[in-house]
Amino acid sequence: MLITGIKSRPVYDRLTPFPEALLHLVVGQGSGGTAMSRLIAEIAPGADIEVMYSTESFTGQNHLAALKDAAPGRFDWFASNAALSQALHDRLSQAFMGTRLYLAGSESFIGLAMKVARQFDLNADEVLREHCGSLVRRVWCVHCDTYSENITQRVFSCSGCGKPLVVRDHYSRLMGAFMGVQGDAEVPGELPEASELDT
Amino acid sequence: MNAGSSVGLIPVIVTQVEDVSPGVRLLRLSPEDGHYLPGFSGGSHITVGIDLDGDIHLRNAYSLMSSPYDTSHYEIAVRRMDSGRGGSRFMHRLREGDRLGVSSPVNLFPIQIHGKLHIFVAGGIGITPLFPQLEELERAGAAFEAHVSCRTSEDATLAHRLSGRFGSNINIRYTSETGRQDFAAILSRRPLGSHVYICGPSAMIADVRSTARALGWSNSHVHYEQFVEQKTGKAFDLKLARSGLTLRVPAQVSPLEVLEANGISIPYLCRGGACGQCETRILQSDCGIEHNDVWLSESVKACNSHFMPCISRADGGVLVIDL
Numbered sequence: 001m002l003i004t005g006i007k008s009r010p011v012y013d014r015l016t017p018f019p020e021a022l023l024h025l026v027v028g029q030g031s032g033g034t035a036m037s038r039l040i041a042e043i044a045p046g047a048d049i050e051v052m053y054s055t056e057s058f059t060g061q062n063h064l065a066a067l068k069d070a071a072p073g074r075f076d077w078f079a080s081n082a083a084l085s086q087a088l089h090d091r092l093s094q095a096f097m098g099t100r101l102y103l104a105g106s107e108s109f110i111g112l113a114m115k116v117a118r119q120f121d122l123n124a125d126e127v128l129r130e131h132c133g134s135l136v137r138r139v140w141c142v143h144c145d146t147y148s149e150n151i152t153q154r155v156f157s158c159s160g161c162g163k164p165l166v167v168r169d170h171y172s173r174l175m176g177a178f179m180g181v182q183g184d185a186e187v188p189g190e191l192p193e194a195s196e197l198d199t
Numbered sequence: 200m201n202a203g204s205s206v207g208l209i210p211v212i213v214t215q216v217e218d219v220s221p222g223v224r225l226l227r228l229s230p231e232d233g234h235y236l237p238g239f240s241g242g243s244h245i246t247v248g249i250d251l252d253g254d255i256h257l258r259n260a261y262s263l264m265s266s267p268y269d270t271s272h273y274e275i276a277v278r279r280m281d282s283g284r285g286g287s288r289f290m291h292r293l294r295e296g297d298r299l300g301v302s303s304p305v306n307l308f309p310i311q312i313h314g315k316l317h318i319f320v321a322g323g324i325g326i327t328p329l330f331p332q333l334e335e336l337e338r339a340g341a342a343f344e345a346h347v348s349c350r351t352s353e354d355a356t357l358a359h360r361l362s363g364r365f366g367s368n369i370n371i372r373y374t375s376e377t378g379r380q381d382f383a384a385i386l387s388r389r390p391l392g393s394h395v396y397i398c399g400p401s402a403m404i405a406d407v408r409s410t411a412r413a414l415g416w417s418n419s420h421v422h423y424e425q426f427v428e429q430k431t432g433k434a435f436d437l438k439l440a441r442s443g444l445t446l447r448v449p450a451q452v453s454p455l456e457v458l459e460a461n462g463i464s465i466p467y468l469c470r471g472g473a474c475g476q477c478e479t480r481i482l483q484s485d486c487g488i489e490h491n492d493v494w495l496s497e498s499v500k501a502c503n504s505h506f507m508p509c510i511s512r513a514d515g516g517v518l519v520i521d522l
Contacts, residue, residue, distance in 0.1 A: 020412065020415050020417075021415055022414070022415040092391055093391075095390075095391040096388045096389060096390065096391060097386070097388075097389045097390070097391060097393050097414065097415065097416050097420065098414055098415025098416065099391055099415075100415075118313075119392075120315065120391045120392040121311070121313045121314050121315060121391075121392035121394075121420075122391070122392070123417065123419040123420070124419070125417040125418055125419050126417045126419070
């Protein structure tokens, strides 16, 4: 059932400005702050830039003060990734063609934000994603539709339904997470060996 | 069925002929066996086998304009080109009851179903794919609008049919009276997730594409389809190195059409030098190559190592290819 190599895991980018953009929307979380500041400095002066930042972080990185200084225009910050993702949805629903989106942060955060971006049919030529920080996994339970964050173990208990899930090496772009499947569905109680994930 | 152009095609009968505007004729094609034709999605085209006097076998591409939800027949619109190779004049001579061969539909101009708003810009005969495309969008409950350019109201029969069918979402402009559409106004400040589809003359396609680019639209949201007119050239010999065959390519027939008329099938999709499917290696030539495609790079064209048999040709002599 488990596949090695993880072909489906996204290949991330390095944030660089889209020169043709009418609006640069720079969005990130936690340790993504450094990539955001670097990008903002590279965007041509006078361009329309808006920054959204979430201080939620697994590793405790906080770049709020530095970003506030770097952002030339509108700046909004949020205490959680969930609040930021709701605000991103609201902002994109008011945005026009010509907008470019830049995402920086953990894989969990990027998966969450990409799910929003996909609702607006944003493609690879309009979104760049830079991964920052640890590669702990975001896992989506195929049984109860709950996301569990920051998973480091191959077998864990789903934060939604409590089923013992095995984390597959299959990253779903649609769900923006790795797939978690009940590990003992065939023989109750018989689970794969506990092991550290290749994060 | 005739031999020649129809090798490997689906036999159909012309069951209805209607002249809708000056030089534009609608043809309804029904399957010979009375059953159903292959299904298709909006934006698809078929190629029609055309047999002209003098053993000339052509294949022309036409967008399907009938409903994708009724494949008991296909409907196409043919604009008569008085200066062309003779394919459209042949199509305009057809009568009810005549037999033809058509290919299965191919779609190189599909709807992007995840889009939030679908904007169509069409000119002249380029309106035809909009009929099935808008029907698909209407069924999906998706938001769409179309901006159709016609020279005069006399040329607008199909546009009026489209607006009769899809109502206020269709904006018709008579370019001889009020000038061309304001593409910047159509494409400015459109909601994120919009797609634009362009079908019409090459100048219109170029204008809309550059306007979109200037307004920050990314390429993945700009779609276009153009049927290039086959250029006539000089007759030449096409030698197939692997099979040892030598085929004569007449002045108004493409190498691909000659291969097909001789029962040799090679991959193709667009038949217009854009998709790259029919790319073929040149082994030897004692002549110039007219590269009419937009697929090969300028450097490949300059060294004549490959060519696109759907649209490009030799200017006389013998061309040896890797087939």
